[in-house]
Amino acid sequence: MTAPAAPPAERVDARLLRVAFILVLGTFMASVDATIVSVGIETLADDFDAGVAGVQWVTTAYLLAVVAAVPASGWLADRFGGRRTWLLAVGVFVLGSVLCALAWSLPSLIAFRVLQGLGGGLLPPTGQALLARVAGPGRTGRVISVVAVVPLLSPVLGPLAGGSILQVAPWPWLFLVNVPVGVLAILLARRHVPVVAPSPGRTAFDLRGALLLSPGLAVLVLGLTEVAHGRHLPAVIGVSAGLAMLAGFLVHGLRTRRTPLIDPRLFTRPPFGAAALALLVLGASVFGTMFLLPLYFQTGRELSAWGAGLLLAPQGVGALAGSVLVGRTIDKVAPRTLVVGGIALILLGTVPFTQLGHAPSDAVIASALAVRGVGMAMIGAPVMNIVYSRIEPAHLPRASGALNLLNTVGGSVGTAVLAVVLQERLTARGTDLSQAYADTFWWVLGFCLVAAAGATRLPRTPARKP
Incomplete structure (x- = not known):
């Protein structure tokens, strides 16, 4: 008896692509805003007559607010519905962007960046x-890619x-550029993104978990940032x-009879645990490298911010090519094949940076x-597809x-x-900047090896579609 043929893949139609484009506008704003201000640190320091260390809080405050906001996203979507929560987040982000552009002092700018980060x-x-x-399980993989x-x-x-904005406009436009994108996203979402009903069994907000996890x-x-700055007691x-607050959340999450903000038991269920490890280390590798390279290009090779951005562009080209492949x-x-292959490409693309000396x-x-970009695209989408296609809606x-x-x-x-490793290697290497950066990239290789170990536990067969 012949085995029945596999059902044809569900078509990704124009309507679904339109919804994906609208929703990706929000991700695009939040992701780009995490790095767009980095080239304006010196400009902000001059305008506010502040030190670079103080202005660095404009970036750090946004990052900390993002970290604090993510855990609450699941409860908000369950309670108020996905579309309503997303529209609220865009609105908060746009409001924060406008207020950042109107900031009259460095403390006010930092405060408004916190508001912007909560939405982002x-x-x-x-x-x-x-x-x-x-999309449904049958189309999630291709859309997420x-x-x-x-x-x-x-x-x-x-x-x-x-860099482009600062060449033609003052620094407030680093934030005002978000406004038309955000307004367009809201208008399009209200018209084209379908309403997804809130979860029928509404759960109480895990206040104790929120007070432990997000602040922790x-x-x-x-x-860790204070360690990088050499301030030992605050560090x-x-x-x-x-760590104490995170340990407290873990105990709370395992003992509570209510639905915790993030359920620690999720990470013990295959393939979620392996997928989570891969994403954790991917984040460290991607953003860690994007922290190191612009610094190296501007200090070790004496490139301008614009020149450093151009030299980084091949990674974006590789990521686009990788997304098509995926x-x-x-x-x-x-x-497992895609993710392990992607990690191998990241390892291959990282080796030259260990030889910067x-x-x-x-x-x-x-x-x-470019090789790293292809590899990174081969990890994120498959890992998310594993979870999204195998979990109840x-x-x-x-x-x-x-x-x-x-x-x-x-x-x-x-x-x-x-940053801590780089600071230590800069101290040890003295004037040999290139070798200090090369030493630090060996840690990036180590991150990738840890991710590879977790990826070997991912499923060996493609997800079966219903």
Whole structure:
């Protein structure tokens, strides 16, 4: 007896692509805004007559607010519905952008960046969960392969966009550029994004979990940042307090009879645990590298912000090429094959950066970044597809929140750890900047090896569609 033929893949029609485009606008704004201000630090320091260390809080405050907001995304979508929560997040983000542009002092700008980060932190997980609900399990993989490329492009596009804006306009336009995009996203979403009903069994907000998890993550990242700045007492207090609060949340999440903000048991269920580890380390590798390379290009190679952005552009080209490849194979190739292959490409593309002491040419660096871009695109979409296509629709918002939280925390903690390592190597190497950066990139290789170990536990066969 012949085996029945596999059902044909569900078609990704124009309506679904339109919804994906609208929702990705929110992710694009939030992702690019995390890096667009980095090239304007010196400009802001001059305008506000402040030190670079103080102005750096404009970036740090946004990052901490994003980390604090992500855990609540699942409960908000369950309580108020995915579309309503997403529209609220866009509105908060746009309001925060306008207020940032109107800031009259450095403290006011930092405060408004917190508001902006709270909206930005909700956008990716809410948008992804909403898109997965609209697409259904049969089409999630191909749609997510397009959406997942946006966070990979943002570390490249952010500095380029910021440098371009500052060449022709004052710094408030770093924030005002978000306003037309956000307004357009709201108008299009109200017309074209379908309403997804809130969860029928409404659960009470996990207040105790929120008071432990979000502040715990923010304090931990803040403590690691203090380590990088060489302030030992605040660093010890921050890291210790952050770890203690996270340990308290873990105990609370395992013992509570209510639905916790993020369920720790999710990470013990295959393939969620392996997928989570892959995303955690991917975040550390992607954002950690995008922290190191612009610094190296501008200090070690004495490039302008614009020149550094151009040299980073091949990674974006590679990510786009990788997303096309993944879109065509994600429903046919085993997740483990794609993810392990992607990690192998990232490893290959990272090796030249461990040899910066030998001054590799721009062509070698550009080629390595393009290879890394392809590899990164082969990880995010398959990992998210594993979870989104195998989980009940009612649980999508909380699963999406957990995945995005890990990716965000991976990026935050990975960047902070690499900053500490870089500072130590700069001290040890003295004037040999290139070799100090090369030493630090060995840690990026280590992150990738940890991710590869987790990826071997991913499913060996493509997800079966209903």
